[in-house]
Amino acid sequence: MTFKNFILFIFFISLSACSSAPIAYITNQGSNTVSIVDIKKKKVKQEISVGKGPVGIAIALKQSYAFISNANDSSVSVLDLQRNEIIKTIKVNGTPVGITKSTNEEYIYVSDWFNSEIFTIETKSLTVINRVAVGKSPSGMICDTKGKYLFISNRDENTVEIYSQSDLSLVKKIKVGNHPYGVFVKKDLLFVVNVLDDSISIINIQSFATETIKVGDHPYGVVSDMNNQFAFVTNTQDDNVSVIDLKASKEIRKIKVGGNPEGIDIDDKDNLLITANWRSDSISIIDLAKQEYLYEIKTGKQSRSFGQFIKID
Numbered sequence: 001m002t003f004k005n006f007i008l009f010i011f012f013i014s015l016s017a018c019s020s021a022p023i024a025y026i027t028n029q030g031s032n033t034v035s036i037v038d039i040k041k042k043k044v045k046q047e048i049s050v051g052k053g054p055v056g057i058a059i060a061l062k063q064s065y066a067f068i069s070n071a072n073d074s075s076v077s078v079l080d081l082q083r084n085e086i087i088k089t090i091k092v093n094g095t096p097v098g099i100t101k102s103t104n105e106e107y108i109y110v111s112d113w114f115n116s117e118i119f120t121i122e123t124k125s126l127t128v129i130n131r132v133a134v135g136k137s138p139s140g141m142i143c144d145t146k147g148k149y150l151f152i153s154n155r156d157e158n159t160v161e162i163y164s165q166s167d168l169s170l171v172k173k174i175k176v177g178n179h180p181y182g183v184f185v186k187k188d189l190l191f192v193v194n195v196l197d198d199s200i201s202i203i204n205i206q207s208f209a210t211e212t213i214k215v216g217d218h219p220y221g222v223v224s225d226m227n228n229q230f231a232f233v234t235n236t237q238d239d240n241v242s243v244i245d246l247k248a249s250k251e252i253r254k255i256k257v258g259g260n261p262e263g264i265d266i267d268d269k270d271n272l273l274i275t276a277n278w279r280s281d282s283i284s285i286i287d288l289a290k291q292e293y294l295y296e297i298k299t300g301k302q303s304r305s306f307g308q309f310i311k312i313d
Contacts, residue, residue: 027054028300056099069096103147111138140183153180182221257284263305276305
């Protein structure tokens with residue numbers, strides 16, 4: 001082997017060692033666990049016990065933690081992503097469902113379903129530092145990438161609220177469809193799933209103009225690609241994903257997935273779309289570029305993963 005070839009060999013070995021693989025953290029409400037799934041190897045690496053009725057998940061990469069909302073025992077589990085073990089269970093008063101991280105990852109926001117509040121967990125101390133009253137039955141939550149807004153869907157009053165991340169003051173309340181649940185934001189567009197209207201609302205967060213697009217039966221979660229060309233919506237009663245052409249403002253196809261797809265997340269880097277399937281106890285993997293179903297991986301019982309659950313490892 002020549003010196004030049006040797007250098008190239010070392011380079012490619014180093015590149016391979018540093019390459020990233022998508023890992024999905026799947027909350028399983030029926031088995032009170034989180035499945036850690038290696039997407040490329042198509043297998044569950046580990047199953048970790050958490051609190052009762054885990055629903056939502058938020059991943060804070062700076063701290064290397066995942067935060068899991070446990071709806072049935074009023075707690076949030078903190079999962080150390082390096083050791084793959086629970087390092088703390090944070091007890092809260094209420095029913096934690098939706099969960100998201102602040103843009104700077106210093107805080108985790110958790111929606112309290114029955115008390116119509118959100119509470120803030122400081123990621124450094126892992127303690128609850130405040131509670132704020134919001135709309136009725138807060139569900140999905142997400143922060144923008146600029147560190148400006150926190151968006152909350154309020155299921156039982158058919159609204160989305162926009163809060164300032166700096167002081168959690170209310171900026172605006174917007175009427176949307178019937179029973180809004182999952183939310184997602186990309187660039188200047190906020191996507192809101194309206195469960196009982198079988199639709200999504202798309203809100204321009206600069207002008208607050210809103211449009212509505214019909215999707216499948218009982219939609220749950222939504223994401224869009226990096227350029228906001230397409231949005232993807234899980235339809236729980238149709239066992240499929242609606243593909244929305246955002247320029248044409250209409251659904252253009254449906255992709256069949258597992259039973260009762262709920263949570264959905266997107267991996268733009270690897271061109272993958274992943275759904276968590278409640279009835280089939282699995283996740284479905286979709287080729288993002290071809291918009292085609294690829295394969296399924298079995299997980300725990302009643303998989304939900306409400307939130308952003310993919311980590312590039």
